[in-house]
Amino acid sequence: MTARILIVEDEIFVAMELEAILEDLGHQPVGIAPDLASAERYYDQPLDLALVDLNLRDGLTGPQIGERLDANGVPVVFITANPRQLGEGIAGTIGVISKPTDAATVAAAVRYVLARRSGEKVSPPAALTLFPRAIAQG
Structure with missing residues (x-):
């Protein structure tokens, strides 16, 4: 299965490495969002997974992005x-x-x-x- 995966990362070399890892696994990176405004463009797109950093170009906005993506079923x-x-995690997110x-670590988590x-x-x-809620659902 080819998954559509969003990368939320402001360090371009880290983002490009994640993109290459996902492509090597046969998945489709749908984009790289370095901040909240960029991530908002992907909220309504069909996504199978999002890899999200916490501290982005515009500050500690990763948790907010994670909550919104989770609310959309991602x-x-x-x-x-x-x-x-x-802390104990962001509501609905996996870990x-x-x-x-x-x-190898990224690949194992994606799988x-x-x-x-x-x-x-x-x-x-x-x-x-894993966050406690993810374990309970798991």
Whole structure:
């Protein structure tokens, strides 16, 4: 299955690396949003997953973006160097991967979320910290 995945990241080299990882996995990165205004353009598009950083070009807007995407039915995984800023998590979102990360970690998290979304019973990869609500739904 080719998934449509949004990247919300303001560091262009990190965003381009994520884009390359997703393409190597056979998925379609639909865009790179470096801030809230850019992310808003994707809210009404059909998305299978969003990878969201917390601190973006316009400040700590990643959580707000994650909440809005979740409200539209899009699974959200945060990728951040500051996972503690999420506390127990953002309502509805799946979990967090700590930066720096690597291709294998991102690939494992993407596979997990997409399998779970299709109804498969799968175990989360070790590097993906699930939020309590995601565990309860899982």
